[in-house]
Amino acid sequence: MYFRTSAGLVLCLLTTVSCVRQQMSFHQRDVPSADDLDLNVEQRLQEIDDRILYVEDMMHTIRSLIEDQRRPEATFVTNLLLPPENETYLHRCQLQPREMRCGGLSLACVSNLFACDGIVDCDNGGDERPEICIDFPVSAGDVFVGRFKWKRCLRRNAHNTSIQIVSVDRPSFFRSRLYVRAIMTEFLSSGRLTYDVEAVYNPARRLLEFSSNQPTVTDCRFNGRNRLECSVFLVNSQMTCAMAVLTRQ
Structure with a gap:
């Protein structure tokens, strides 16, 4: 009887020790080491860098779309996202058919009689731009x-x-x-x-x-x-x- 009880206690003790070891091993795996912490910080920093690059790419794309809309020939993507490419649309002034918009970031308008006369009337010089006043789309032989x-x-x-x-x-x-x-x-x-x-x-x-x-x-x-x-x-x-x-x- 004594040996049976001792054997049972020993078996119970061994089982308890094994469980404690497993629990300790589990908790040790859960607690990140210093190397793991450094790795997590590096991963987070890399994710932040990736997001910054993504935002910069988006800003570059938007800037390219705006520049394409100002050019004489629009791209297919521009036509989808922005009003139809038409210089008369871009440069006209609301309710003022005889005026032209200075363009760019300026909302000013001037009489179209002042365009290309050699005198700058727009605050940004938009009424004397070369693409309007020099590179005319019509010439003899066309x-x-x-x-x-x-x-x-x-x-x-x-x-x-x-x-x-x-x-x-x-x-x-x-x-x-x-x-x-x-x-x-x-x-x-x-x-x-x-x-x-x-x-x-x-x-x-x-x-x-x-x-x-x-x-x-x-x-x-x-x-x-x-x-x-x-x-x-x-x-x-x-x-x-x-x-x-x-x-x-």
Whole structure:
């Protein structure tokens, strides 16, 4: 009986010691060592650095999108996230069709008659920028071709039209306008109709206003450098007769 009791106590003691060792081992694993603490700190610092780099990349992307919107040609991503690329949209002033916005961070507006006249009127010089006042999208020899779709005014079906720029003149006494002579050819179902046209180019609005001996006038705005978005109106009327998109050849 004595030996049985002793054996039971020994077995119980061994079991208790084993459990205590396991508990001590478990708690020792739970308590991080100095090396583990250093490793955790390094990991946290690395995570913070990664987040900072991510934010910097996002800021760079946003800055690139804004710069793309200011350029003559917009990217596909810009068109998705920002208003349609159109310089007339970017530079126009609300409720002031005869004024242009100075651009950049400036919200100031000046008369488009003051644009490209050699005198800085905007606080940031936006009215004399080279991309507006020097690098004009129209020059002698340019040819634009597109298809006009008529809605009313004249009995005409949709037809192709070409505009060939003959000459561009910029008077020294009025630098804010260009005077253009061109030949317009309409390819009608009844035959070809060719006539001379004159136009005034407004750099601030990137607008070509064509006039001729026809009962209609044509306004074409540059959207980018190689795209003309045109509308045809009756003379002395705001009624839209036809619309077209012409591209540089």
